[in-house]
Amino acid sequence: MLQMPMLAGLCLVVAACSTTPPPAQVPAPVAPGWQAPLPHGGSVQDLAQWWTRTGDPLLVELIESAQALSPGLAQARSRIAQARASQVASSAALVPSLDGQASASRGLNEQLRSTATTAQAGLQAYWELDLLGGNAAAKTAADERLAGARVQWHEARVSVAAEVALQTSSLRTCLLQLDVAERDARSREETARLSALSERAGFTAPATAALARASAAEAQARQWQQRTQCDVDTKSLVALTGWEEPRLRARLAAQPAPVASDALFAMAALPAQVLAQRPDVYSAERDVAAASADVGSAQAQRYPRLSLSGSVGAASVRTGGVTTDLTTWTIGPLALSVPLLDGGRRAAQVDAAQARYDEAAALYRARVRQAVSEVEQALARLQGAxxxxxxxxxxxxxxxxxxDATEARWRSGLASLVELEDARRTALAAENALVGLQHERMAAWVALYRAAGGGWNESSTP
Known part of the structure; x- marks a missing residue:
């Protein structure tokens, strides 16, 4: 058994050592305000689940279905479970461990020179005294990684919601442009029919009638091209949501797209407030804290380690009809492990942990800059749209x-077919541009939703 002076000396040796991990937080300064204007001064409703306020129940159902089926969300939940298990394992290193043992045997006992039955049972305890905080640092790293894994679940939800909203908007835009193409094809077909009648009556040159037929054929080809694109978009949305295609087509036909709102959600005026709601920025910040704790844990491995063990046991020996019971217990040894020669392994582990910390800090600063840039770009696109x-x-x-005026003049013989086709082509391009701009504006809102973090806060994670 160790004497008290020796025990005190061991404690002093261990206490003389210390770890100095790098700071758990690193600065990443941002501008005091946005350079791009906020949509409507940010005076609209909350960011989270903005799609429930668009007046589009179909979009709400599609997003809910996609989130329920998303492999990204399933992967995020798996990572949370793994991180939680790591946290439990690291917490266990801070408390004593207790193992039970039992055995039984029968054989020749040399001392008694007879056959004997022996049974043993005992408890073995072990506890590493975490005087330098190495195990506590490992638990801190596990806590930070669990926090990062939990926030990635929300980031996955945001990604799915944004993807479904974009795909739904793209499909509805395609259907609107298909309607424009169908109306244009009918108009050109009527022009070709009238030109053919006029040609047979001798009032229209064959070349002019041929131009009208070519224009009608071109419109038909454009219509089929647009229809194919809508079919592709529909199948993409089916894959995202798991809906049956006939059901999706029926709902789209029954529920046309609502009039897009000018403002869908609020935006904080200060960049720092928005960055605090970015899951990826929060996760990167947690990575820095975890890497800092890893450095402290690696440093602790280079210093002496103090542990205490003990055991309680009971044994029973039966031979020749006589049973002998034995009970033993020990406290100790109080063991001190002092690293001497390891070929530089522990020092290399500290260097590796420090390098990972430097990488995490650089990635965090880069993520902050990227987040600010994404918000600024989304605001600029939204303003432009x-x-x-x-x-x-x-x-x-x-x-x-x-x-309309040119067509009326053409029917009266006051305008040529070339003039009519030129006016029709210009009107078609302008109408398609207007429809496409609605999708562009929705895409800008969705991009802003993702860039602003999707309304995340620490209480919204599982």
Missing amino acids: GERNAIARIAAEGYRASL
Whole structure:
């Protein structure tokens, strides 16, 4: 048994050592405000689940279905379970461990020179005194990684919601453009029919009638091309949501796209507030803290380690009808393990942990810069789409009026077919641009939703 002076000396040796991990937080300064204007001053509703306020129940159902089926969310939940298991394992290193042992045997006992039955049972305890905080640092690293894994689950939900919203908007835009293409094809077909009648009556040159037929054929080809694109978009949405295609087509036909709102959710005026809601930034920050704790844990391995063990046991020996019981217990040894020669292995582990910390810190700063840039770009696109919307509407209405007037003049013989086709082509391009701009604006809102973190906060993680 160790004497008290020796025990005190061991404690002093261990206490003289210390670990100095790098800081768990690193600075990543950001601008005091956004350079791009906020949509409507950010004076609309909350960011999280903004799709429930669009007046589009189909979009809500599609997002819920996609999130229920998403492999990304399943993977995120698996990572949470793994991180939680690692946290439990690291926590166990801070408390004593207790193992039970039992055995029984029968054979020749040399001392008694007879056959004997021996049974033993005992408890073995072990506890490493974490004087330098190495095990506590390992638990801190596990805690930080669990926090990072939990927030990645929310990031996966945001990604799925954004993807479904974009695909739904793309499909509905395609269907609107298909309607434009069908109306254009019918109009050109009617023009070709009238030109053919006029040609047979001798009032229209064959070349002019041929131009009308070619224009109608071109419109038919464009219509089929647009229809194919809509079919592809539909099948992509089916794959995302798991819906049956006939059901999806029926719902799309029964529920046309609602009028897009000018403002879907609020945006914080300060970049720091938005960054605090970014799951990836939070996760990167947790990675820095975990890497810092890993450095402290690796440093602790280079210093002496103090452990205490003990045991309690009972044995029974039966031979010749006589049973002998034995009970033993020990406290100790109090063991001190001092690293001497390891070929530089422990020092290399510290260097590796420090390198991982430096990498995590650099990635965190880069993630902050990227997050700010993504928000700024989304705000700029949203502002641009909003400014162009009114202009595009004026252009589409003007070109449509010009087409109607030119068609009336053509029917009266006051305009050539070339003039009519030119007016029709211009009006078609303007109308398609207006429809496409609606999708562009929705895409900008979705990009802003992702860039702003999807309304995450620490209480929203599983």
